[in-house]
Amino acid sequence: MRADPKGVLTGDHYLDGDQACAEGALAAGCRFFAGYPITPSTEIAERFAERIPEAAGVFVQMEDELASMAAVLGAAWGGKKAMTVTSGPGFSLMMENIGLGVMMEVPCVVANVQRGGPSTGLPTLPGQADMMQARWGSHGDYEIIALSPNSPQECFDLVIEAFNLSEQYRVPVMFMMDECVGHLTEKVSIPRPESIEIVDRKWYRGRKENYLPYAVNGDLVPAMVKAGDGYRFHATGLTHDERGYPSTTWQTQEKCVHRLVNKIRQNAENIIKVEKDNVDDADVLVVSYGISSRVAVPAIQQARQQGIRVGHLRLITVWPFPEKMIRELAGRVKAFVMPEINYGQMVFEVERCAAGKAETYLVPHGGGWVHDPKNILQVIEAAAA
Amino acid sequence: MSQLTHPMESILRMNRMPHIWCPGCGIGTAMTALAEALNKTQIPLDKVAVVSGIGCTGRVAGYVKLDSFHTTHGRAIPFATGLKLANPELKVVVFSGDGDLVAIGGNHFIHAARRNMDIAVFCVNNFTYGMTGGQLAPTTPPPATSTTTPYGAYEQPFNLAHLADSAGASYVARWTVLHIRRLTKSMTEALQKKGFSFVEIICPCPTLYGRRNRIGDGLQEMQFYRDNCIIQHGADTRTIDIKFRDKIVIGKFVDRERPTFLDALNSRLLEALGNRYEPYGKVTENADRN
Incomplete structure (x- = not known):
């Protein structure tokens, strides 16, 4: 399916990551936006509010982030592609309804322009410390999809991918930006609508009387309907059977949660995207995402000039984690080096998958700024020694 | 010979009966009033x-044979807001309790009323938290x-009608589950009203509120309503607080x-953007009733 031209601002633009994210969402077909102002994500909402009237959609500024997330879920059941954006404390407030989105299997996108934390932290400055919250922040057992762009162009391209994945797997997709990527201004080329690939909702097309909201075959993703089409369906946050009816047996729980987890795990290889640079001959592999992937580049270049065989693996998909790839690489490289603007989050995933076959080094940063490439270089040197 | 069917079968999920509510509880009556009101409105x-x-x-959402959503605690109104705005041809009904709508969800309640979101909110007020075993509610007198x-x-409780x-x-409006015909009529009006409509439905919870407070069983609480309710349409909502075992003013207060x-x-954007703007969410009136 091709993009609706109403949302596509074809041409070359000079945009920051936040604006590019809003343009990407419009190009992806997002026609409902509910949000609450919070730095440094507000510009996404502002751009959307300005652009949506002429793209046949609706913007609503809600009273808080709990309401924003709830409204997004309602809008998706109303048949729209929907998103909300937030940062820091707002992401915490969205967690409960992200869980409802997982349980009801609601396609939607939540962008988090990460800032320094915990609590109010550093509202105007970068952090990358919500990566584990994106994965585990709502209660109960589930799997999620999270993507991490590193440029305004990628904010545009990848948020389209986020919408596509959310429709394909019926799961809220976390779009994990950071303040630097959000406020970085660069050239963004927006293609013509006919060259933008859009995944439509997996609409149910069978007979009305046979419709079971949570019945699946094959890919573990149930077909969806929208309110108002005469299916008279029920959806709940309670553990439910194929009819969508609540049930308190452990057998129903097993069936329900197992599928929520497995629809992502079984498709992990189809979801995961990474960018590789000089990986094949690497002794040391820098693993990075978001703005840290750009700060790592001068450190990597300098290390190679010094004769260290260092490669770069950039995570575009952070959840599901590229577990299989890291396991394989751990048998080939001597060490992994991971710069993150936190005191260790994704690095623990790398360490877990390396399983002792390669050393794992974190280059930590408390937030509020990006790494000095020299610090990354020092760790690469130590890892290579 | 035609088979006997329940008169509400077209609206209730009979395969989910029996419901979970206690003997003497009024929620079932309130749900029946909704079903009846929907039938009347066509x-x-x-x-x-x-x-x-x-x-x-x-x-309630789990028992009605309609598109229905059982959401998170307090968030029915913002969920309904998203649903309505995404698909404006829907008639969106929020049906929930006093704790859900005005304690944990209180902020959403006032903001949806302020925006005049086009939804009908039916609030069963039983003065307590039933599901968790009878705790203090924002309405407990x-x-x-x-x-x-x-x-x-x-604590001073909320006067829900005044808040709305x-x-x-x-x-x-405010009615009790004893006043079933008036309640049903009021729900019919609320369903047909454009904008944020609110009906407070006073309801016995004999298991957790009535028994503990020596009001008695469900029947005795209904007798209490019969003896103590005063119908006063158009009453100033500032004056109709509900006090413990005292008179209850009921009626339609705002319309x-x-x-x-x-x-x-739509009017703001038309004024600002002129013919560059196509009004959002024009409702088409061609859906057949089934």
Whole structure:
């Protein structure tokens, strides 16, 4: 399916990551936006509010982030592609309804322009410390999809991918930006609508009387309907059977949660995207995402000039984690080096998958700024020694 | 010979009966009033969606044979807001309890009323948290006891009708489950009203509120309503607080015209953008009732 031209601002633009994210969402077909102002994500909402009237959609500024997330879920059941954006404390407030989105299997996108934390932290400055919250922040057992762009162009391209994945797997997709990527201004080329690939909702097309909201075959993703089409369906946050009816047996729980987890795990290889640079001959592999992937580049270049065989693996998909790839690489490289603007989050995933076959080094940063490439270089040197 | 069917079968999920509510509880009566009101309005049932939060009343969404959503605690109204704005041809009904709508969800309640979001909110007020075992609610009148106010309540409760009125609701009424015909009529009006309409439904909870507060069983509480309710349409909502074991003023208090959220949005954008703007969410009236 091709993009609706109403949302596509074809041409070359000079945009920051936040604006590019809003343009990407419009190009992806997002026609409902509910949000609450919070730095440094507000510009996404502002751009959307300005652009949506002429793209046949609706913007609503809600009273808080709990309401924003709830409204997004309602809008998706109303048949729209929907998103909300937030940062820091707002992401915490969205967690409960992200869980409802997982349980009801609601396609939607939540962008988090990460800032320094915990609590109010550093509202105007970068952090990358919500990566584990994106994965585990709502209660109960589930799997999620999270993507991490590193440029305004990628904010545009990848948020389209986020919408596509959310429709394909019926799961809220976390779009994990950071303040630097959000406020970085660069050239963004927006293609013509006919060259933008859009995944439509997996609409149910069978007979009305046979419709079971949570019945699946094959890919573990149930077909969806929208309110108002005469299916008279029920959806709940309670553990439910194929009819969508609540049930308190452990057998129903097993069936329900197992599928929520497995629809992502079984498709992990189809979801995961990474960018590789000089990986094949690497002794040391820098693993990075978001703005840290750009700060790592001068450190990597300098290390190679010094004769260290260092490669770069950039995570575009952070959840599901590229577990299989890291396991394989751990048998080939001597060490992994991971710069993150936190005191260790994704690095623990790398360490877990390396399983002792390669050393794992974190280059930590408390937030509020990006790494000095020299610090990354020092760790690469130590890892290579 | 034709088979006997329940008169509400077209609206209730009979395969989910029996329901979870206790003997003497009034939520079932309130749900029946909704079903009856929907029948009366002739709104196409395929275009009706019911959204509930959490609690005893929150289970209503699971029993109605309509598009229905059982959401998170307190968030039925913002969920309904998203649903309505995404698909404006829907008649969106929020059916939930007092704790859900005005304690944990209180902020959403006032903001939806302020925006005049075009939804009908039916709030069963039983003065307590039933599902969790009878704790203090934002409506519990002092000095009623609850499990978390074992020596009697001392906080001032909300006057829900006044809250809705002052926040800007287009329609505000209060009835009890004893006044079933008037309640049903009021729900019919609320369903047909454009904008934020609110009906408070006073309801016995004999298991957790009535017994603990020596009101007695469900029947005795209904007798209490019969003896103590005063119908006073158009009453000033500031004067109709509900006190412990005292008179209850019921009736239709507010019925006024205000632009809905979408009306206001469309007129503003038309003024600002002219013919570059196509009004959002034009409702088509071609759906058949089934």
